[in-house]
Every structure is written in structure tokens, then in C-alpha cells.
Amino acid sequence: MTRNNNMRRITPWIGGTHAPNKPTPKTTANDPQVRLARFKRSYHSLLQLCNRPRNPANEGPILQQLHSHLDRIALLIREESRAPAPHLSLQFASSNQVYTVCARAATVSHNEPVVQSSIAVYAALVDSEEEDFLSSAPFAKSLMRLVRKVIESGTYLINVDTETAILELLFTISAKIRLQPEILSFWFQSTAKPELEDVFIREKKSFVGITQKDDFPLCYMLIDRVHHEGRIGDFARTGLLYIFEATGRSVDLEEWIVSSDIPTLMASGLGALYSQLSRELSILHPDATLPAVLAMSDYSTTHARATAESVFSERHQGHMATFLSYLAFWQDVLDHCKSGDVKQTLLDHFQILFLQQLLYPSLLQSSDTDAGSSVAVLTYITAMLESLEHPDLMHMMLAYLLAVDGGNSAKADAVDSPAKPPRSPTTLRRRQSLMLLTAPKDPDDAVEPTLFNLVDLIMNNISSKNSQSVFAALKLTSTLLNRQKSLALSAVLKVQSAKRSLVARTTGALDLELEKFTELVTSLHEHYGLEDAYSGLIDDMRLAIEAQVPLTSPTSQPDPQKDGTAGRYRLSPDDHLLRALRSLSRTFFTNSVDVNLALTQTIISIALCIELRLDSWLAIDPTSYSFSNGSGSPQKPWQTYLDKEEDAAFAALQQAARRPAWSDDDAPMLYQAIKALSLELDDVRIAVPNLDQLILGRKNMLQATSLDAPLISSDPPSLIGSPTQVSFLDVPKPSKGHRRSPSQSSLARGRNKAANIGSPHSASLAGSQAPEQAEDRHLNGSSTVPPTQSIFLPPPPETPSTTDVLMQEVTFPSVKAEDGQVISTTLNNERKASLNHLLTNVVVLQEFVLELVAVLQVRASVLGEQEVKLV
Known part of the structure; x- marks a missing residue:
């Protein structure tokens, strides 16, 4: 019996046949339960690390583990978003508010890799489509709390890459708000009280409007970075454009922006960039880059005043590029803004805070005698006109600086003012507050363009003995004629x-x-x-x-x-x-x-x-015309027919x-x-x-x-x-x-x-x-090349050099x-x-x-x- 049993064990190998294999386990990549279990393991590991008592002397390994687990969670969330439904991991993340643990790890650690990984988790959740995290008030508050602590508190040292990742996330949220206006209420809650405006006016605050960052922190974080260069500035500007575009679909947002200090911040930002520009400017070409048409003349490259900054210097060109880019951003905002009240409030701030308070005083104080200040103002206005495209912005600027009177028949016929919608009571009250705060204490100190305007400055400089002043005035005149002909014909040329x-x-x-x-x-x-x-x-x-x-x-x-x-x-x-x-x-x-x-x-x-x-x-x-009394040309024979x-x-x-x-x-x-x-x-x-x-x-x-x-x-x-x-x-x-x-x-x-x-x-x-x-x-x-002189001929007479x-x-x-x-x-x-x-x-x-x-x-x-x- 024993021998037969042994033979029975060996027999399957003799015939060369194999025992049937066990069925292979089904792939787990598409199994929601397996994905959920894997996500829970990573989350619980992160939670355990966060719950450990802190040991400042040995935090290095723990921070590295936090960073690793957060990266793992962000990767699992993105894989879950691409996997077939149901997305149990996303549902678990939403119901258990996984993001709050990620935010706590970032804020407590003060470690930049951990912060960057936490932002990556939030970005992955925002991009997911199964669970709408953007419609979750806890998610919005958690994210805004984290971002404000990181980039506003000043206690976190982050590099450009981390800040770029944060601004990219904020831009993504703005783009989602643009496409899904119904989620705006989860990111914006208006608590503005317009009646407080009267208190600010009586106290003569320097800024007009109510500052309430808690109402819409996303908007404030974007507007604080619109001046930045590179991707940070691009994300901030584009995201803010989407916010202004949403004003046409939300009455609360529209009234909030009109009552807030957002227009004031934008106008003061433009004024700050203009103030960086040099008061005295030299437009003389340097010797190294002197064009040939000027080199072959009596052109002088020496400026009389050392205080005048060269228009060709890298410093000036950098400041000018920044100022013009922000001016272009103003145009984009006006183009994207869907609210007439918000648009009119922005234009009011542009006129009162920038034109009246900054640009016109610089025009009034300029002179061609100091060989630089009038050249600077004329050059800056020329550059602004060459870059401006928005009709309302251009018309407001020139109508004010040129003191165009719409009541004059000849001017009214030539000037085509853009049609403006009727003002709402809110915008009227806002403009009155703005004018009251910027009015001088003594009314006699007020100076308007009706006394001295841009035309007077142009004419004074065209007749100047300083060639730079003449050039700058002529350049501005031709730019006016090419860019805003109707106003130029009504104010500069005095047409009939x-x-x-x-x-x-x-x-x-x-x-x-x-x-x-x-x-x-x-x-x-x-x-x-x-x-x-x-x-x-x-x-x-x-x-x-x-x-x-x-x-x-x-x-x-x-x-x-x-x-x-x-x-x-x-x-x-x-x-x-x-x-x-x-x-x-x-x-x-x-x-x-x-x-x-x-x-x-x-x-x-x-x-x-x-x-x-x-x-x-x-x-x-x-x-x-006067014509001779001659008989003219004789009649041709064909004329008789x-x-x-x-x-x-x-x-x-x-x-x-x-x-x-x-x-x-x-x-x-x-x-x-x-x-x-x-x-x-x-x-x-x-x-x-x-x-x-x-x-x-x-x-x-x-x-x-x-x-x-x-x-x-x-x-x-x-x-x-x-x-x-x-x-x-x-x-x-x-x-x-x-x-x-x-x-x-x-x-x-x-x-x-x-x-x-x-x-x-x-x-x-x-x-x-x-x-x-x-x-x-x-x-x-x-004009021909003279032939080579023969050595047997006498030398030619001496001629003066070229x-x-x-x-x-x-x-x-x-x-x-x-x-x-x-x-x-x-x-x-x-x-x-x-x-x-x-x-x-x-x-x-x-x-x-x-x-x-x-x-x-x-x-x-x-x-x-x-x-x-x-x-």
C-alpha cells in the first residue's frame, strides 16, 4: 500500500503533465476597496505622525516622513481621480476632512517641503471631479487659513517655487468660480457695512473703502501680488480678472467691491509704480548705441544735469516695463468686468487718485528749464498713450489732461465720448466720498487743468531751446494724432x-x-x-x-x-x-x-x-484761385458730336x-x-x-x-x-x-x-x-573710385581730409x-x-x-x- 501511494504521488510527473494552477488574483488597480484600503493606510500613518508629541531635538526624520506621506496622499488622490468610479477614497477624504490634517501638519511643522506637499494635496482635491470640494465651506476655510498663515504671517520662509504653487492653486480656484458661479458663496461672504464709510470720511482715513480681508481672502491675496513678475504675477493677474468677471453674476460681490478698498488698492498701486519713475529724464542716446542717422550729425550725447536718468538705462526700462504692464492689467480688468458699477468705480479711482492726485501735479510742476522734468512727463504720457487701448480709460485720461469741454460746439462735435451707463446710488456715494477725502483743505489751493493743461505744456516745450524738450513734445503730439485723433483735433489743433x-x-x-x-x-x-x-x-x-x-x-x-x-x-x-x-x-x-x-x-x-x-x-x-483770361484749348472735332x-x-x-x-x-x-x-x-x-x-x-x-x-x-x-x-x-x-x-x-x-x-x-x-x-x-x-596713381606721375596735390x-x-x-x-x-x-x-x-x-x-x-x-x- 505504501508503494502504491508513492507511485500515485510520482505518476503525475511521469507523463509530463502539470497539475492545474490556481487562478491568478484579479488585478487590484481597478478595485475601489483596495484603493480605499491603501489610501486609509497612508492617511492613518500621517495621522499617527501628527499626533506624536513634538521633540524639537529629533524632528528631522519625522518631518521627512510627513513630507513622504503627504506626497503619497497627493499621488493617491490623483490616481483615484483617474480611476473608474466609484471613488471611495475621495468620499473618505471628504467625509473625514483629510485636508485638515494636512493643513495642521504644514502649519505646525514650519517646514517648507511639508508645506509644499500639503498644497499639492489641496491642489489634487481641487482638481478632482467626483467630490466637489470647492462647494465645501470647511474646505474653503481650511485652505484659506493655511495659505494666509504661510504667505501673510511672515513666520514662514518659502521660496519662489512654493509661492508659485500657492498662486497657481488660487488661480485654479478663480477659474473654477468663473465657470461655476454657484460656488462663489463658499469662498466669499459679504459682511460689508456701507454705513461705516461715513465714519472713515469723518476720520479722514488715507485709504477709501472698507478693508475686510476675511470676507474674500482669495481676492486680497491675488491683488497683493499683481505687481510680481514671472508666473506669480501672471497667476495673480489672471485670477483677479476672473474675480472681476464674476461681478456680473453676483450682486453681493458687485456691491462688496464697490464698497471695499479694492479699487483704492489698484489705483494706489498704479500711482506707486509711476512714482518709481525718475522725475528728470534724459532721452539722449548713449555713444554705444547711437544710431547712424544721429552719429552723422552734430548730435551730442552729453546731458547737462547728472541727476537726469537715462531712458536707455536698465533701471529705467525695468521700472517703465512694470508700470506699463500694470496699466495693461487695468485695461484687462475693465474689459473683463461685467458690472457697470464696478467699472465706473474703478474709473473714478483712476481719475481722482491717479490723474488728479499724481499725474497732473507732475505735469504742473514740470519745466524745460531744468532740462529733464518736462521731458520725463511728456515721455511718460506718450508711453501711456501708445500702450492704452481701452476707450474709456484713454478718453478719461485725455479729456482731463486736455481740459476738454463737452459743452463747446466745435469740441462737442469732434469729441466722441464713450457712452456711460447711469450711475447707481452706491457708486455716486463712493465717488463723493473719494472726492471729499482728496479735496485740499483750502479750496484756493485747488488747481485744475482749465488753468494749465497738457496743451500748454506741449506748446511751451515745442518753443523751448532744449532740443530734448522739443523732441518729447513733438513725439507726444504725433502720438495724440495717431492714437486719439478726435480729442487731438478738438484740443491741440483748435479746428473749426x-x-x-x-x-x-x-x-x-x-x-x-x-x-x-x-x-x-x-x-x-x-x-x-x-x-x-x-x-x-x-x-x-x-x-x-x-x-x-x-x-x-x-x-x-x-x-x-x-x-x-x-x-x-x-x-x-x-x-x-x-x-x-x-x-x-x-x-x-x-x-x-x-x-x-x-x-x-x-x-x-x-x-x-x-x-x-x-x-x-x-x-x-x-x-x-486766379485763372488766366486765355481762350483755353481749341475745340476738338469730336466735340461737335x-x-x-x-x-x-x-x-x-x-x-x-x-x-x-x-x-x-x-x-x-x-x-x-x-x-x-x-x-x-x-x-x-x-x-x-x-x-x-x-x-x-x-x-x-x-x-x-x-x-x-x-x-x-x-x-x-x-x-x-x-x-x-x-x-x-x-x-x-x-x-x-x-x-x-x-x-x-x-x-x-x-x-x-x-x-x-x-x-x-x-x-x-x-x-x-x-x-x-x-x-x-x-x-x-x-562718385567713382579714382584709378590707382602711377609711380611715374607726380604725386597729387594735398587735399583736406574727410x-x-x-x-x-x-x-x-x-x-x-x-x-x-x-x-x-x-x-x-x-x-x-x-x-x-x-x-x-x-x-x-x-x-x-x-x-x-x-x-x-x-x-x-x-x-x-x-x-x-x-x-
């Missing part, structure tokens, strides 16, 4: 409504004006490259003018005939700004090059305004095409100023016989230092060797390798490089060393200003500049006149009957 019964310009007069201005172009310097420059300018001007004509439908073309905005206003030649621009134009050759770049930009900005008529200042005044209507139409066409007589007394204002400059240049040609060759060399140098495209010409042949002069009407073929981009004129590129103080370009002078050889070739009257020739002084006669005073820079009323300076200004002036020709032609082409009478 033009009657439709005024005599219209004719095509014949336009042809005459184009011809006369073209003659000015060629009188300054004539060469073949003018046609190529002009063709590009035409494209630039067409884009600028067509952009001002609104479309009647999404698929239609601009139709100025139906729009009716073209030619609505007249600009008198006696306008203060126009007279100041004319005075600057008369001293063009001795002006600083950057001033001339800003001057030409301002004039072109005025000329591009389709609402303005060009009569008398850029075009001949139609009331001064015309009927009465056709004959009348042809007669009207001939009438409009007649050219009026040209009179120097009735010539446009700008033509007279440029003609005088042309005559001055003719006098210089007598003293410098090879002036035209030097001008050509200067154009080549400016082209060689440009990284974009040729300034006006590209490698032109010698004018002496050309058998015939190229006609202005014949467009030559561009040379190979030099194609001009029609998107931007060369003069505009020069303005961007030399005059864009907001973002200075780094232009090395190394590129201008080689082109000096080209200018050296033109000193002897030839530097000596270019540094010789050129004297110009005195010029009378509009007020009758003599414009001079010397004791004997003479204006002086080096030949080097003159050459660059001639190049700038010539392309400016080309721009004027392009404006005249394109306006007539685009605006049609609104600009000139065709028949």
Missing part, C-alpha cells in the same frame, strides 16, 4: 467746422501743387533713386488713409463719399501749433536731427487726418482741370517754408561746389548703415558720367540685391531708430566706418519766429551747423517733401470728391 458750401479744390490745382512740391524735391538734390522711394511712399500713405475710412459692410470697400467725415474741419494758418511747426521748419538745417524726425512725423500725422482740409497750409486755398449733357459734363471737366496761377504770396504755408530752405541750400552750393556729390555720399552711407532697405538710392552711378538725366516720372528698375519694402518708408525707419525712445535700438557705429570711403570719394566731385571737410561750419541767416523775435543760437543772430550735420538734414528733408507729395496724391485718389472737385 468746415461748411459744405466752401469752394472745393480742383484737380487742376492739385496737379499744380504736385508739380511745385516735386520741383522742391529735385531742387534739394536730384538723382535717379527718387522714383523708387516715391513708389514705396505711395503704398504707405494709401494704407494709412484707407484705414481711416470705415467700411459700409464687411465685404465692401472704403467709401468716403458715404461716410462724410473727410474734410469736416478747417485748420487755420494762424493755429498756434501750426505756427510753431512752421517756425521749426524754417530752422530745419540747424535743428537737431532727432527733432527734425519728430517734426516731420508730426506734420505728416496732421496731413494724414482725412477730417482736416489741406487748404492754405499744404494746398492752395481755393478762395485765392456731343449732346448737351455730354457737352456740359466735358465743359465741367475742363473747368476743374484748369490750373490756377501760382503766386508766391498765396502759396501754401509749408511750401513757403521749404522753398526758403531750398534757397538757403543754393547759397551753400556756392560755398561748397561739390555739395550734391556729398549729399549723394551721405545717402549711400545712411543706406549702408540701414539693416532694412536703401534710404533713397542704392549704389547710383556717377551723375557726371550720366549722359542724360533720368525723368522723375520714369520709374527705374531697382538694382539687384537692394529691394525696398513698401511697408515702411526709409524716413519712418529713421524715425524708429533715432526717435523711438520707448524701445531704443542698438545701432553700432562699426557699420559706418566702411561707408566713409564712399563719402571720401565724393570730396573731389566724383573729417576736416565735414566739420567745417556752415552759417545761415537769422530767421524770425512767429512772434517777431529772431531765432538764433549765437550772439550775432546767426545759425551755424557743420557740413556733416547739414548733409543728414538735407536727406531727411528731401524724403519728407516726398512724403508730402505722396499725401497730396493719395488723399485725392482715395477720398475722391470729398478732397478735390473732379468735374
